[in-house]
Amino acid sequence: MKRGKQQEISAEKHQRNADPDARQRRKQAGDWLKQRRTDAGLSQIDLATRLGLKYYTFISQVENGFSRVPTEAMAAWAAELGLEPAAFAEHLLLYYEPELHRLLFGTKK
Numbered sequence: 001m002k003r004g005k006q007q008e009i010s011a012e013k014h015q016r017n018a019d020p021d022a023r024q025r026r027k028q029a030g031d032w033l034k035q036r037r038t039d040a041g042l043s044q045i046d047l048a049t050r051l052g053l054k055y056y057t058f059i060s061q062v063e064n065g066f067s068r069v070p071t072e073a074m075a076a077w078a079a080e081l082g083l084e085p086a087a088f089a090e091h092l093l094l095y096y097e098p099e100l101h102r103l104l105f106g107t108k109k
Contacts, residue, residue, distance in 0.1 A: 027065030028094035034063045036081045050080045068096055 048056035061067040069077050078088035093101045
């Protein structure tokens with residue numbers, strides 16, 4: 001059964017309001033990513049170029065918490081930052097989807 005446009009809008013609004021801390025967690029993820037990029041000796045432009053991005057500003061958006069690393073791009077980001085892809089994805093999941101992270105990996109002691 002198809003969902004109506006109003007249902008989709010309502011679901012999106014609920015999702016945004018359900019987790020007011022999501023932006024703050026994305027910013028924390030961005031801070032972590034910025035440190036990994038710096039550790040790798042890359043500028044935002046360098047990383048964007050290596051990832052084949054048209055605009056380096058996407059890196060800035062991710063690092064400032066306005067966007068997130070797309071799931072399909074996580075392996076490429078990990079490789080360019082010299083990190084193991086599964087550990088990279090798991091770490092970002094902790095910020096991006098903490099409840100899913102808890103279900104998959106449990107809580108850390």
